[in-house]
Amino acid sequence: MKPRTIRHYVKEAFRSLIVNRLMSFASILTVASCIFIVSLFYLLAANIEFFLSQLEDNLSIMVFIDEDLPAAEMTPLHQRIVSLPQVRSTEFIHRDDALEDLIISMPGGVAGFDSLRYSNPLRHSFIIELRDLRYHDEVKNALAEMPEIANIGDFSEAAEIMTTVRDIVRVTSLILILILAMISIVLIMNTIRITVSTRQVEIGIMKYVGATDWFIRWPFVIEGLLIGFFGGVIPAVLCRFGYERVVEAIAGIPWLNFIEFMPGEDIFMYVIPLAVGLGSIIGLIGSFASVRRYLKV
Amino acid sequence: MIDFVNATKVYENGEKGLLNLNLSIERGEFVFVVGSSGSGKTSLVRLLLKETELTSGRIYVDEQDISRIKRRHLPYYRRLMGVVFQDFRLLKNKTVYENVAFAMKIVEATPREIRRAVPQVLNLVGLSKKAKSYPNQLSGGEQQRTALARAIVNRPPLLVADEPTGNLDPDTAWEIMTLLEDINDLGTTIVMATHAHDIVDAMQKRVIALSNGQLVRDAEGGYIDEA
Numbered sequence: 001m002k003p004r005t006i007r008h009y010v011k012e013a014f015r016s017l018i019v020n021r022l023m024s025f026a027s028i029l030t031v032a033s034c035i036f037i038v039s040l041f042y043l044l045a046a047n048i049e050f051f052l053s054q055l056e057d058n059l060s061i062m063v064f065i066d067e068d069l070p071a072a073e074m075t076p077l078h079q080r081i082v083s084l085p086q087v088r089s090t091e092f093i094h095r096d097d098a099l100e101d102l103i104i105s106m107p108g109g110v111a112g113f114d115s116l117r118y119s120n121p122l123r124h125s126f127i128i129e130l131r132d133l134r135y136h137d138e139v140k141n142a143l144a145e146m147p148e149i150a151n152i153g154d155f156s157e158a159a160e161i162m163t164t165v166r167d168i169v170r171v172t173s174l175i176l177i178l179i180l181a182m183i184s185i186v187l188i189m190n191t192i193r194i195t196v197s198t199r200q201v202e203i204g205i206m207k208y209v210g211a212t213d214w215f216i217r218w219p220f221v222i223e224g225l226l227i228g229f230f231g232g233v234i235p236a237v238l239c240r241f242g243y244e245r246v247v248e249a250i251a252g253i254p255w256l257n258f259i260e261f262m263p264g265e266d267i268f269m270y271v272i273p274l275a276v277g278l279g280s281i282i283g284l285i286g287s288f289a290s291v292r293r294y295l296k297v
Numbered sequence: 298m299i300d301f302v303n304a305t306k307v308y309e310n311g312e313k314g315l316l317n318l319n320l321s322i323e324r325g326e327f328v329f330v331v332g333s334s335g336s337g338k339t340s341l342v343r344l345l346l347k348e349t350e351l352t353s354g355r356i357y358v359d360e361q362d363i364s365r366i367k368r369r370h371l372p373y374y375r376r377l378m379g380v381v382f383q384d385f386r387l388l389k390n391k392t393v394y395e396n397v398a399f400a401m402k403i404v405e406a407t408p409r410e411i412r413r414a415v416p417q418v419l420n421l422v423g424l425s426k427k428a429k430s431y432p433n434q435l436s437g438g439e440q441q442r443t444a445l446a447r448a449i450v451n452r453p454p455l456l457v458a459d460e461p462t463g464n465l466d467p468d469t470a471w472e473i474m475t476l477l478e479d480i481n482d483l484g485t486t487i488v489m490a491t492h493a494h495d496i497v498d499a500m501q502k503r504v505i506a507l508s509n510g511q512l513v514r515d516a517e518g519g520y521i522d523e524a
Contacts, residue, residue, distance in 0.1 A: 008402055126523045163377065205386045207347065210376035210401045213369070 005215075013222035016199075023228060024197060031231025031283065034184030034273050039239045041180060042271060050262040052166045059162065060142065062153030064123040065256050069148050072259060074124070076297045077148045084142055086135035091127040098122045099184040123150060134167075135160045181278070189286035196220060197222030203294045213295045220291045221284060228283020232276035239275070240268055298324040299332035299345070299485050304512070305352035306340050313339030316510040322488060323445030324454065329497045330490040332507035334380045338490040340510065342459045345488065346380060347371055359454070376404060379448025387432040387447075393419065393439075394428040397446045404451055415451055417524040421474055422446045424458065449480055456480060457490040462496060470496065473482075487504070499513065 034060075038154045074092075082090055099120050100180070103113045130139060136159040143152055208217045247261045299322040306314035313338045322328050330338050343349045343357060348364055356363050357417055359377060366374050387396050394415055401411045422442040432440055441461060448456055458477065458481060462470035481487045499505055506514035510524050 002405060004408065005402075005405060028411075201386075202388055202390075205388055206399075206403075207372070208375065208380050208382075209400050209403055210372045212372040216371075216405055228414065 009218040009222055012219035012228060014217060016223050017226060019229050020198070023194070024223075027191045028234070029225045030187055030236040031184075031228055031279050034180075034187055035174065035232050035279050036238060038180045038184060038278070039102045039235050039271055039275050040178060040275065041173065041177055043239060043243065043267060045169065045177065046270075047082065047262055048266055049166070050161075051260060052162065052169065054260050056162060056166075057129070059133065059155055059158055061128040061130065061136070061143070061155070062125055063128065063143055063149045064125045064151040064153070066150040067123050072198040073148065078233075079124070081143070082129060084139060086102075086131055086139050087150070088131045090128045090129070093125045095120050095122045095124050100263065131164045132269045136163075143297050168250060185282050185286075190281070190292065191279025193286070193290040196287065196294060200294050203291070207234075207295070216221035216295060217288070217291050223282040224285075224287020224290075225280055226283070228279040228281065228286070229276060230279075231283065236268075236272045239271060240264070243267070298322055298326070298359065299359040299488070301354070302357070303340075304344065304351055304356055304501075305353045306337075306344060306349065307352045310418075310512055313337075313510040314349075315344070315351075315507075318507075318510070318512055320512060320515060321441065322486065324486055325481070325484055327478070327500075327502045328489070329488045329499055329500070330488060330507065331416055331492070331504055332513075335493075335509075337507040337510040339459065341507070342457055342488075344491050345378070345457055351400060352466045369482070370516050371493070372403075374453065377455050378455040379451070379453045381404060381441070381444050381448050381458040381461045383463035385437075385438055385444045385464075386500070387443055389432050392431055393424055393446075395436070396432070396443055397450050400447045400450050415446075418450045418514045419445045421449075436469070437465050438472055441473050443467060445473065445476055448484065453485065455486045455488070455514075458487065458491075460491055461489065462491065462493055466497075474500065 024183070025229070035100070063081075069077070078090065078092060081087060099116060099122050106113060128139065128143075130136060136156060140152060140154065140156070143149055203216055243264055247264075248294050250259060250261070301315075301318045301320050303378065304315050304318040308314060312335075318337075318341075330341055332338050336409060340349070344351060345358070351364060357365070358374070361374075363374065388399060389486065391399060396417060397415045398411050399415060406414070416428070419428055422445055424439060424442055424446065425441075427435060427439060430439075435443065443463075445461075456477070461477070462473055470493065477487055477489065478500070501518060503517055504514065505512065
């Protein structure tokens with residue numbers, strides 16, 4: 001393809017966007033509305049996921065070590081726990097530190113508990129963080145087989161609830177996003193099809209004059225891509241600036257300020273390419289498919 | 298240049314377009330195709346443009362059997378001919394100059410070639426001063442002259458005109474006919490389907506008369522009503 005031909009295609013696409021500005025505007029608005037809804041839903045789902053993962057981080061397995069275990073065997077035990085593939089990290093808590101924390105946390109403070117310092121009843125322990133909550137039972141079983149461990153602090157029920165809630169959120173949001181995306185695709189393709197059908201006569205004339213299918217198709221495809229691109233940029237920009245405002249507003253509500261939101265830059269690293277990319281691809285495919293039916297002249 | 302050999306076109310609804318048509322058109326000829334509505338004129342034009350396919354028989358254009366042309370090669374075949382329609386079929390969002398230049402862009406002419414050829418052809422059809430006008434700013438005659446300019450700008454050996462004067466007043470129709478005659482004088486073969494008795498009678502060119510899809514007359518001279 002010669003550069004001047006490419007220039008012609010791009011020029012024609014922009015020209016057509018401007019000449020048919022009302023239809024172009026309607027198409028861009030349709031694309032933007034659909035992608036805005038998909039983006040909003042994505043933001044919501046991502047934040048629920050983020051909130052749950054924050055909660056998850058506070059759930060860890062605590063194991064108490066047999067008090068008869070010689071100090072020399074503590075390190076091999078630690079290594080065996082760390083080497084479990086489901087374990088993300090461990091933290092060793094010395095029984096003396098545990099006691100200090102306990103005493104400090106008591107309502108009466110140090111008084112009355114001082115004597116415990118001479119005969120510490122607590123055991124050494126490990127706080128074990130899991131890679132995923134769903135591994136809770138597997139890790140618990142593996143730990144139960146280690147004779148050096150005297151007791152396992154269990155949170156099976158909480159883990160199960162959290163895992164279920166998270167799975168429901170994940171599956172529901174995935175299904176809803178897919179449905180919304182499908183609806184958007186159909187809506188956008190129809191809009192672009194209307195745009196193209198209004199120029200059916202024009203396409204027919206081009207065919208009679210001897211234009212190849214691709215010569216006719218390229219400007220439409222580029223036009224569709226531009227409609228999709230602009231239709232993607234608008235919700236991306238709206239979401240980017242709106243998100244910060246909403247986060248600030250919710251942070252200002254006392255009974256809601258416990259909610260932690262995903263940082264804007266983290267979430268928009270995905271949302272912006274998703275919105276713009278989705279718009280562009282839908283625009284491209286929509287225009288390609290729409291022109292096709294009018295080329296058979 | 299053009300040969301119809303036992304060319305038959307029957308449409309899906311049973312309507313007969315052409316029946317066993319045999320005729321030859323030589324390079325450089327000016328041929329009128331006449332006949333009443335439903336006589337097969339439009340079928341002949343549509344078949345030549347390869348807008349529809351023959352039911353049986355063959356059509357040769359420039360010695361190639363057009364039924365063998367694949368869909369992807371159709372644009373290149375159509376570039377062999379310029380086409381003019383009764384309803385002009387101009388791109389309404391393009392100026393006169395751009396409409397004509399568009400036909401050259403399709404064949405990937407260089408900008409220099411376009412800059413040179415378009416003003417020349419607009420001058421030939423008398424539209425130099427209207428180059429920047431849009432179709433809706435032109436009279437019917439001017440629109441048809443623009444269509445003619447577009448049809449000949451790539452210097453095709455064949456010009457197919459389907460009722461090109463059908464929407465024009467008599468004076469303007471004659472202007473178009475004069476232009477077509479000039480174009481024919483330059484060596485372009487012209488096949489023109491028409492109803493216009495007066496024009497056919499006055500031009501004294503070869504007349505192919507069709508009736509019910511069949512050839513009923515092929516001779517030099519005027520229009521025959523019985524056709």
